[in-house]
Amino acid sequence: MSAPEAPSPTLADPAPTLADRRQPGAGPATTGNNGLIDELLGRLTLEQKVELITGASFWTTAACPEIGLRSLTLSDGPAGVRGRFWSEQHPSAALPNAVCLAATFDPELVERAGRLIGSEARRNGVDVLLGPTVNLHRSPHGGRNFEAFSEDAVLTAQTGGALVDGIQSQGVAATAKHFIGNDSETERMTLDAVIDEATLRSTYALPFEELVVDHDVAAVMSSYNSINGTSGTESPLLESLLRAEWGFRSLVISDWGAVRSVEAAAAARTDLAMPGPESPWSEGLVAAVRAGRADEADVDVKVASLLGLAARLGALSGIPPRQDPTALDDPHDPSSPAVRDLLATIAARGAVLLRNEGATLPLEPSPASIAVIGPAATRLRVGGGGSATVVPPHVVSVVTGIEAAFPDALVHAVEGVTQHRLLRPIGDRSTNDLGAAGYDVELLDLEGTVLAAQARTGGELIYGMGFPDGVDGDLVTRIRVTMTLHETGPRRIGVAGIGDAEIWIEGQRVAAQTLRNEHDDEIAGLSRPPQLVLDISLTGGERVVIEFAPAPDTIAALRIGLEGPARSTADLLEEAVAAARAADVAVVVVGTTEAEESEGFDRESLSLGADIDALVEAVAAVNPRTVVVLNVGAPVLLPWRERVAAILLAHFPGQEGGTAIGRILAGAEEPGGRLPSSWPRTADSRVPSVTPVAGTLAYQEGEAFGYRDPEGDFAFVFGDGLGFTTWSRSPSSAALLGDGSLRVSASVENTGSRRGRQPVLVFVAPAGSPEALRFAGSTMVELAPGTSTVAEVVVPSRRLQRLLPSPEAGLIVSLGFSVRDREPARIEPRPVIFPPPPPV
Numbered sequence: 001m002s003a004p005e006a007p008s009p010t011l012a013d014p015a016p017t018l019a020d021r022r023q024p025g026a027g028p029a030t031t032g033n034n035g036l037i038d039e040l041l042g043r044l045t046l047e048q049k050v051e052l053i054t055g056a057s058f059w060t061t062a063a064c065p066e067i068g069l070r071s072l073t074l075s076d077g078p079a080g081v082r083g084r085f086w087s088e089q090h091p092s093a094a095l096p097n098a099v100c101l102a103a104t105f106d107p108e109l110v111e112r113a114g115r116l117i118g119s120e121a122r123r124n125g126v127d128v129l130l131g132p133t134v135n136l137h138r139s140p141h142g143g144r145n146f147e148a149f150s151e152d153a154v155l156t157a158q159t160g161g162a163l164v165d166g167i168q169s170q171g172v173a174a175t176a177k178h179f180i181g182n183d184s185e186t187e188r189m190t191l192d193a194v195i196d197e198a199t200l201r202s203t204y205a206l207p208f209e210e211l212v213v214d215h216d217v218a219a220v221m222s223s224y225n226s227i228n229g230t231s232g233t234e235s236p237l238l239e240s241l242l243r244a245e246w247g248f249r250s251l252v253i254s255d256w257g258a259v260r261s262v263e264a265a266a267a268a269r270t271d272l273a274m275p276g277p278e279s280p281w282s283e284g285l286v287a288a289v290r291a292g293r294a295d296e297a298d299v300d301v302k303v304a305s306l307l308g309l310a311a312r313l314g315a316l317s318g319i320p321p322r323q324d325p326t327a328l329d330d331p332h333d334p335s336s337p338a339v340r341d342l343l344a345t346i347a348a349r350g351a352v353l354l355r356n357e358g359a360t361l362p363l364e365p366s367p368a369s370i371a372v373i374g375p376a377a378t379r380l381r382v383g384g385g386g387s388a389t390v391v392p393p394h395v396v397s398v399v400t401g402i403e404a405a406f407p408d409a410l411v412h413a414v415e416g417v418t419q420h421r422l423l424r425p426i427g428d429r430s431t432n433d434l435g436a437a438g439y440d441v442e443l444l445d446l447e448g449t450v451l452a453a454q455a456r457t458g459g460e461l462i463y464g465m466g467f468p469d470g471v472d473g474d475l476v477t478r479i480r481v482t483m484t485l486h487e488t489g490p491r492r493i494g495v496a497g498i499g500d501a502e503i504w505i506e507g508q509r510v511a512a513q514t515l516r517n518e519h520d521d522e523i524a525g526l527s528r529p530p531q532l533v534l535d536i537s538l539t540g541g542e543r544v545v546i547e548f549a550p551a552p553d554t555i556a557a558l559r560i561g562l563e564g565p566a567r568s569t570a571d572l573l574e575e576a577v578a579a580a581r582a583a584d585v586a587v588v589v590v591g592t593t594e595a596e597e598s599e600g601f602d603r604e605s606l607s608l609g610a611d612i613d614a615l616v617e618a619v620a621a622v623n624p625r626t627v628v629v630l631n632v633g634a635p636v637l638l639p640w641r642e643r644v645a646a647i648l649l650a651h652f653p654g655q656e657g658g659t660a661i662g663r664i665l666a667g668a669e670e671p672g673g674r675l676p677s678s679w680p681r682t683a684d685s686r687v688p689s690v691t692p693v694a695g696t697l698a699y700q701e702g703e704a705f706g707y708r709d710p711e712g713d714f715a716f717v718f719g720d721g722l723g724f725t726t727w728s729r730s731p732s733s734a735a736l737l738g739d740g741s742l743r744v745s746a747s748v749e750n751t752g753s754r755r756g757r758q759p760v761l762v763f764v765a766p767a768g769s770p771e772a773l774r775f776a777g778s779t780m781v782e783l784a785p786g787t788s789t790v791a792e793v794v795v796p797s798r799r800l801q802r803l804l805p806s807p808e809a810g811l812i813v814s815l816g817f818s819v820r821d822r823e824p825a826r827i828e829p830r831p832v833i834f835p836p837p838p839p840v
Contacts, residue, residue, distance in 0.1 A: 033319055037307045040067045040316075041300055050285045053302045055276025058256075058465055059084050061306070062276070068317025069310055074253070074274070075124065078131030078147055079383050079654065080390035081117060083124035085466045087391060088458035093120050093334035093655065094382045094392035095343060097633055098133060098159075100350035100651035102149035103673035103721075105759035106780050107162035113346055114166020114174075115329055116339065121172040123331035127313050128173040128219060128253075130387075132160045134207035137634070137677045138183040138705055139688040143602040146384035146633025146652055148183075150676035151706030152718060152775045153203045154799065157210035159676075164215045171323035173218035173313060176211045178255055180204055180237065182223040184690035184697070186602045189521070191692040192226040195699045202802045203703050205241060212246045213798065218309060219251045222270045224258045225697075231265075233258045238269035251309040266294045271302040335393045340656050347653035347660035349672035349757070353646070353722040360625060360645040362667025362724060367584035369410040372399050373576045373619060374589040374612075375419040376631040381591055383652045384633050385527035386599025391458065392655035398589045398629065401658030405666040412583065416576035416619075417569065417611045420593055422531055423494035423561025425459020430483035430544075430562075439483035439560075443467070445475045462526070464555030479558055481546040487562070488540045494561030495546055496531035498554045503534050504545040510534060522555050524600030529559065569611055577618050586623040587665070588616055588644075591631030602690045606637045606680065613639055620644045629661055635679040638715060649673070667724065672757045674721035674818065678706045678714045685713040703772070707819045710771045718775065719761055719818025725752030725785065729760070732815035732825040740797030740834040744825055746815050748781050749788035757782045760791040760815065763822060764803055767810035773819070774803045797834055807832035 044052075048064060056062040056071060063071040076082050079095045093116060095101075101110050121129050133144070137151040149156040160176070167174040181193030181204060195204060211217040220242060223232035230236065233254050242248045252271045259265045259273040262284040273279040288294035307316060314321030332339045353361065363370075377398050383389060399413045428437035438457035442450045452468045461481070467473040485491075495501045496515070503511040513532040517525040550556040580586040590612045596603060607613070620626040620643050627646040630636065631653075641647060648671060650661055663669040680687060686709065688701050704710065707718040732746035744762045757780060764776045776795045783789060793815075795803075804811055811832055816822025 033308070033311050036319070037304050037311070040307060041303060043067055044303065046286055046289060046296060046299070049299050049303045050281055052306055053272055053299065054279045054282040055272070055274040057277065058275040061272065069307065070315045072127040072310060072313070072315055073125055074128040074130055075121065075126040076130050076387040077390050078133055078388055079652075080392075081120040081124050081126055081129060082390050083126060086389070086462040088456070089454070090124070090391070091334060091393040092124060092390050093339055093343065094390045096347045096350055096654040096657070097146045097383055097652040098149045099146055099633060099676060100347065100653060100673070101163065102155055102159040102676035103350040103352055103651065104346065105155075105674055105761075105778050106349060106672075107158060109346060109349060110159055110162040111166040112342065114163040115169055116166075116332075116342060117163070118167040118170025118172045119329045119331045120334070121167070122170055122328070126172065127315065128175060129167055130175050130177060130221065132163050132174065132176065133178065134160045134176050134211065135178060135183045136204060138699070139690050140606055140635040140677070140680060141603045141687065141690045142183060142634070143185040143597060144384070144386070144599050145677070146597055147388045147599070151678060152676065153206040154775050154777060154803070155676055157207040158777065160207055161211055161215040164211055164217050168216070168218060169323065170328050171313065171321055171325065173309060175219040175221050175253060176208050176217045177221035178223035179208055179220050179232065179242065179252075180223065180235075181227045182225050182232070184602050185600055186690050187692050187695065189224045190226075190695060192229060192696045193699065194228055194696055196702060198805055199699060199702045202805060206799075206802050208242070209246055209802070210799065212242065212248045218312060219253055220248065221253045221255055222258060224255050231258075231260065233270040234261065234264050234268040236268075243269060249305070249308065250312075251305045262288050263293050266298055271305040334655075340659070343654050344656040344659040344663065345669070347650070347657050348664055348669035350651060351653070351660065351664055351671040352649040352673035352675055352720070353671040354649055354716055354720065355641060355644065355647040356722050357645050360627060361648070361665060363406075363585060363665050364667050366406050366666070367409055369412070369583045369585075370402060370406060371579040371583035371586045371623075372402055372411060372413045372589065373416045373579060373586060374615065375415055375417060376591045376629075377413050377415075377587075377589040379420065379424070380589075380657050381593065381631050381652055382654050382657060384597050384599070385594035386523045388599065395655050396658035398587070398658045398661050401660070401662030402587065402665065403662075404659065405662030405668065412579050414575050414579045415572055416588070416615045417572055418567070419609070419612065421595055422496050422529075422559060423492055423533065423563045426560045426562045427459050428457045429487065430485050432483065439481055442480040443471060443476045444478040444480060446477045451475060459561065460557070460559050462555070462557040464550070464557055473556070476556065477549060479548045479550065479556070481548070481558070481560060483544050485538055485542050485544055485562070486540050488538050490565040491536055491538050492561075492563050492565065493534045493536060493544070494531050494559070494563070495548065496529040496559040496561070497548055497550065497557055498525050498529055499548055499550040501532045502547040503532070504547065505536070505542055510536070517551065517554060519600065521600040524598070526555050526557055527594045527598035527600060529557070531561075535565070573615060573618055576615060577622055580619040580626070581622040583623065585625045585627065586619050587627045587629060588619050589629045589631060590616065592633065592636070597633045603634070606635060606683065608636050616640045616644065627665070635677065637680065637683060641715060670724045670754070670756055671721070672723065674719050674759055675716055676718065678712065678718050679716040681713045681715040686711055708773060717819045720820070721818070723756045723758065725750055725754045725756035727751060727756075727758050727817065729815070731823065734813040734825040734827040736827075736832060740800065742776070742795040742800055742813065743792065744795070744813055744815050745790055745792040746825075747788055748783075748791045750783035750785055753785050755782070755784050758817065760793065761817065761822065762793040762795065763814045763819070764795070764800070765812045766804055766806060767812055769809070770812055776800070776803060800832075801834050804832060807834060
């Protein structure tokens, strides 16, 4: 057996200093403009250089007209593009979440999603998209799992790479984040992720490596957490692994506020400290260089990376952008038929049918009556909470989608259970001073001067990440909301946020409360804000004023809700059971809220809650055709799974989720998804902990998590999922090719009565260690009934090397439709010989 001729250095090896590596013309290799960049560097003062590597604002970098550099705009939103403003006045297409994309096992479709995201970025004036997130679902308790793709590194790389290709085809930079070990949220700012080298290389680093090496991702974001003792923004891996080994030559951006030192961070390989204009570098780096505590050569390397990315994007005068402007897609309105149809298709092809007893789905012939039950039936959650939130132009609810898919059916919707802690957003259920739907908003300074006035219609006012143009957010001390309510009868008015809140009705102050953040993390406070609730009886026409003073050092945000009086759990359940008993079919739509799945905190429990479980059980007891639709971003416990007819996992399906769900139920679309992560059977099933001990989170399970845990107890595993047809396959064969890659193939036949799509999955393991199973790649087949094709998967050499750390042992290959449904492939037993890695 032969090992690689040039083995990789260990991660403990000291990295060369940046000053040693800085050679004439050694700017970012991806630009092809290194000589010009060196010349531009020579024209900058130290002060200008430091200004360039510190953000100019929350979302922008500094411009430098002297060298022809314009500002770059960055934006959150891996499931869309939020832009600089977080409001209904600047809507963006809300795509299905990352888990839904991964569940398609369809890189071509994901690339189309990426093209739309790139086009949306251009429409919003965004140069750099802060995504995709290629951390892993190490534990189902990870609060941000909805924003990442999978528990599996290869599926994460396969999906993330396709998304990057699509985004960057539109002349926009994608960002692989968060490098590295940011796989949970508890103590995320300070925890030390301790990961052994073998696991780090073969698992957690693999998606980043493939996005850099195979997809030329334009940027990487360094993480808040430490990795093996060193802060993410200062980690030697940014040099030894990312740059020296993988050859990355572009920009490393800090997570927001993650740069916490001057000299140490300056000597490391994070290039851009965000946000600005204040950061440790803006406050102290010039003085540190002048005093000899920091090296200006290190600063030069950072500036060169920024200029190289700017050149690639066409933000540097005289240098054409990498992407031909004539090859870019025309931006679409996010409400256009083309965008809506694409988003509905993605949502349907990512939806996973987990159970379908007696071919309950599709509902053919169309039922005469359908009861749609559950809190998510009318309040569909389109995406996860935190910085990934995108404000869409509209949301198609499940009720609306079912009504459209079953036009002749009587559709009756009931809530079934109270789940949302925050009252229903007021939206357009009020009028402003001009009589238009919505309300008036004023931003005031300490003296009461109005700095800006807006007419708004959304239920959320989030200004802390983007005040209106021309408004200095530091001067805003109060937000005033004025509206007229026209509803009558008992109502509850809710004001949620962090700060001092007052409610005034007809000139009288009727409620006031100081709302305090219960979390250390600002984003967590944004997703779980305290709420002032006023019970009142309305006669119609009341003028309501809300005064809100955001607490200092928080994200200025305010939510306004309006609902009828609270109802008892017993009354809601009785109403749901009556509706289910009277209907031909009961569709129960349940899920998680922003308080359970969001950035900033992990999930304490995987349960949907006792009230929701009781609702499902009660409905299933009176209607044998009970279909449960899960509106969740990550695994939940399903204690009733054997007692319902069908279970459809819709994920967070984006703005067209209701349309996709309706089409699936009616049989117009097949649920094409397969699970990208395994779901525990019970609360006692073994999963890795997300809680650090004394600041340390030890990845002591190594690679043995998810489907790779030999003692895992799962209700559903990686690759599980049903369609509307049946499949068979012939015995598979595999061959090692001369370039070190692996080719696996088998004949696949659609043996059912409907056209369908089926992902074909390949797994590998070292010979003698079948328990060390790894997903290695997949392909998608789509066939008419009674037809067949040869499905072929090629596993690249570089990937195979990561999956087989000891090639001398040889390998075991299997092919199938999931972890549980696969068979060994015939392969000639011979040594696995990898070619030497190419020079960096």
